Amino acid sequence: MRAPVVARGRFMVGKYEVVAQPIPYSMHMLRYTVYLGKTRIGAMVSMPTESDCRFLENPPVVPPLKIFYVTSRPGRPKKGAKPAAPVVLERDQPGFRQEIPSDVPLDGLRKSEDR
Secondary structure: OOOOOOOEEEEEOOOEEEEEEEOOOOOEEEEEEEEEEEEEEEEOOOOHHHHHHHHHHHHOOOOOOOOOOOOOOOOOOOOOOOOOOOOOOOOOOOOOOOOOOOOOOOOOOOOOOOO
């Protein structure tokens, strides 16, 4: 017995004609091909809206790629610059770790062997 396949469809979204075809080897997914006049402007797997069709017709401008230079390392200190001052944490700061009191038993803390 052959599995049921979703039927083809043709409809209009604004001024755009959309043709829905089943995707090969898929039982229920459709490929929506968008046409403007007789020109194919794109295809989608989800049901296109009019704004999707406008985006396919006139996509936004993509800025050119920025070339990455290995030699330019922003944030790197200059030669001969003074070293950064060490960070000193005081007891009241949130990153400070307190010492464990001597009366706290550590027997309950063991490494888990299932890691």
